Amino acid sequence: xxxxxxxxxxxxxxxxxxxxxxxxxxxxxxxxxxxxxxxxxxxxxxxxxxxxxxxxxxxxxxxxxxxxxxxxxxxxxxxxxxxxxxxxxxxxxxxxxxxxxxxxxxxxxxxxxxxxxxxxxxxxxxxxxxxxxxxxxxxxxxxxxxxxxxxxxxxxxxxxxxxxxxxxxxxxxxxxxxxxxxxxxxxxxxxxxxxxxxxxxxxxxxxxxxxxxxxxxxxxxxxxxxxxxxxxxxxxxxxxxxxxxxxxxxxxxxxxxxxxxxxxxxxxxxxxxxxxxxxxxxxxxxxxxxxxxxxxxxxxxxxxxxxxxxxxxxxxxxxxxxxxxxxxxxx
Amino acid sequence: xxxxxxxxxxxxxxxxxxxxxxxxxxxxxxxxxxxxxxxxxxxxxxxxxxxxxxxxxxxxxxxxxxxxxxxxxxxxxxxxxxxxxxxxxxxxxxxxxxxxxxxxxxxxxxxxxxxxxxxxxxxxxxxxxxxxxxxxxxxxxxxxxxxxxxxxxxxxxxxxxxxxxxxxxxxxxxxxxxxxxxxxxxxxxxxxxxxxxxxxxxxxxxxxxxxxxxxxxxxxxxxxxxxxxxxxxxxxxxxxxxxxxxxxxxxxxxxxxxx
Numbered sequence: 012x013x014x015x016x017x018x019x020x021x022x023x024x025x026x027x028x029x030x031x032x033x034x035x036x037x038x039x040x041x042x043x044x045x046x047x048x049x050x051x052x053x054x055x056x057x058x059x060x061x062x063x064x065x066x067x068x069x070x071x072x073x074x075x076x077x078x079x080x081x082x083x084x085x086x087x088x089x090x091x092x093x094x095x096x097x098x099x100x101x102x103x104x105x106x107x108x109x110x111x112x113x114x115x116x117x118x119x120x121x122x123x124x125x126x127x128x129x130x131x132x133x134x135x136x137x138x139x140x141x142x143x144x145x146x147x148x149x150x151x152x153x154x155x156x157x158x159x160x161x162x163x164x165x166x167x168x169x170x171x172x173x174x175x176x177x178x179x180x181x182x183x184x185x186x187x188x189x190x191x192x193x194x195x196x197x198x199x200x201x202x203x204x205x206x207x208x209x210x211x212x213x214x215x216x217x218x219x220x221x222x223x224x225x226x227x228x229x230x231x232x233x234x235x236x237x238x239x240x241x242x243x244x245x246x247x248x249x250x251x252x253x254x255x256x257x258x259x260x261x262x263x264x265x266x267x268x269x270x271x272x273x274x275x276x277x278x279x280x281x282x283x284x285x286x287x288x289x290x291x292x293x294x295x296x297x298x299x300x301x302x303x304x305x306x307x308x309x310x311x312x313x314x315x316x317x318x319x320x321x322x323x324x325x326x327x328x329x330x331x332x333x334x335x336x337x338x339x340x341x342x
Numbered sequence: 343x344x345x346x347x348x349x350x351x352x353x354x355x356x357x358x359x360x361x362x363x364x365x366x367x368x369x370x371x372x373x374x375x376x377x378x379x380x381x382x383x384x385x386x387x388x389x390x391x392x393x394x395x396x397x398x399x400x401x402x403x404x405x406x407x408x409x410x411x412x413x414x415x416x417x418x419x420x421x422x423x424x425x426x427x428x429x430x431x432x433x434x435x436x437x438x439x440x441x442x443x444x445x446x447x448x449x450x451x452x453x454x455x456x457x458x459x460x461x462x463x464x465x466x467x468x469x470x471x472x473x474x475x476x477x478x479x480x481x482x483x484x485x486x487x488x489x490x491x492x493x494x495x496x497x498x499x500x501x502x503x504x505x506x507x508x509x510x511x512x513x514x515x516x517x518x519x520x521x522x523x524x525x526x527x528x529x530x531x532x533x534x535x536x537x538x539x540x541x542x543x544x545x546x547x548x549x550x551x552x553x554x555x556x557x558x559x560x561x562x563x564x565x566x567x568x569x570x571x572x573x574x575x576x577x578x579x580x581x582x583x584x585x586x587x588x589x590x591x592x593x594x595x596x597x598x599x600x601x
Contacts, residue, residue, distance in 0.1 A: 087430035222430045232417030232445045277431040
């Protein structure tokens with residue numbers, strides 16, 4: 012509980028910084044003037060531009076952190092994450108098909124729905140492909156297969172796009188960004204992220220018992236197949252909705268649970284809330300980096316930042332697993 | 343007194359029959375041991391009793407079908423300890439044992455958890471991460487977790503594997519005490535075991551499984567006969583005297599590979 016409180020304070024601090032920093036940087040006076048509405052120009056910036064952007068970072072970062080923690084609990088492996096299993100790529104594919112076919116604009120409720128359906132299909136396909144109790148190597152390879160299919164489909168959609176500018180727009184959208192988002196985006200993704208998250212938090216104690224393996228968990232009264240379905244649907248809703256308003260943002264789901272897991276005694280149930288909060292903090296920080304690093308042309312995309320930080324982190328994790336395996340005497 | 347009754351319990355996977363239709367009865371207060379060579383179907387029978395493999399026939403507890411009970415109710419009726427319990431995360435010992443309270447609606451350390459930690463000599467290890475323990479210590483933690491369920495019946499698949507002789511005796515003494523209800527309500531214990539001498543010494547009843555069929559069921563003296571042991575285990579036997587609580591019995595035990 013103390014950990015969640017500390018993370019909440021950190022999150023609140025980051026929110027304030029996120030509200031203050033941008034093309035027009037504000038001090039405390041400016042923030043107060045803007046938030047209270049005494050300065051109309053600042054109020055416009057804060058309420059119409061920075062607040063939705065900050066809220067989306069919290070919403071999507073939190074959803075990614077929570078999804079990662081729940082998936083890692085479900086498959087009982089610290090290398091699990093939504094992106095390694097192809098869910099965001101599939102959500103992106105569904106959204107890109109919708110955008111490039113002209114069936115939906117970038118501001119349509121059809122988009123998060125398509126994103127969720129894409130993510131859901133990919134997670135269902137993953138579990139079907141890998142089978143029950145799959146060893147992690149099979150899960151990872153199946154995830155790779157699904158990601159490859161989704162990437163191929165996305166490339167095809169871009170290739171066949173009737174309008175080169177639309178294709179460019181889609182390509183940039185895919186990189187993942189929280190720029191120029193409005194409250195409409197928050198309203199589109201919010202309910203689905205909230206529902207998916209509730210579904211995941213509901214599985215907390217089952218995930219804890221699952222640490223003993225599926226047979227023992229079943230013998231203790233856990234309905235394992237129902238838990239698996241709930242986690243799959245919850246992750247698909249949260250990640251799918253997030254991807255469809257912000258593009259693909261990788262590695263937060265992998266990194267966030269890791270940062271806090273030792274602090275909760277590796278308990279998969281107590282991990283969920285801190286992982287959510289640290290996911291939100293991570294995405295806020297990444298989005299601040301985007302705003303602070305000067306570029307000559309197109310601004311940095313937040314998905315690029317998380318990937319640049321996340322990939323080395325993943326490397327370190329794999330090296331640690333390798334050392335652990337070497338100690339156990341496995342090949 | 344509680345009674346668990348298996349009627350025509352059989353397991354067929356694909357074309358292969360792992361367990362032929364089997365009838366057996368477990369009673370509270372009894373320590374029943376299942377013996378048989380590798381591949382006889384011991385683990386399959388244990389899993390089928392708990393409902394962890396698709397099986398034909400039925401398991402009744404006090405006349406009620408186990409499969410029809412709500413999940414947590416079923417869990418409070420029959421506890422299960424798998425062979426080689428896996429631990430996915432380095433949870434501490436106390437937390438792992440606390441998971442045994444899940445069927446009772448919570449997983450906190452309560453009186454029952456404290457009691458089994460004490461009884462299995464795990465108090466000193468309670469804050470250690472379970473993955474850092476030795477194989478034998480992990481086994482004791484797993485058994486503690488299964489006992490923390492405080493179920494009417496306990497089905498344990500080789501709970502003595504990876505234990506040294508001292509702890510084998512200690513655990514069997516403990517299980518005997520649990521069955522006899524020296525602390526709480528009597529429990530029916532069903533365990534898979536490979537050591538025939540320990541089975542002769544501790545079992546109230548021995549079941550002998552051979553190629554998926556129960557070939558003997560009764561007191562150790564009537565099951566561990568030269569004919570049974572030679573035929574089922576394919577070994578030569580010697581007649582030995584085994585000390586039991588308050589009595590001695592004569593049984594046939596394996597001596598060498600039969601020629």
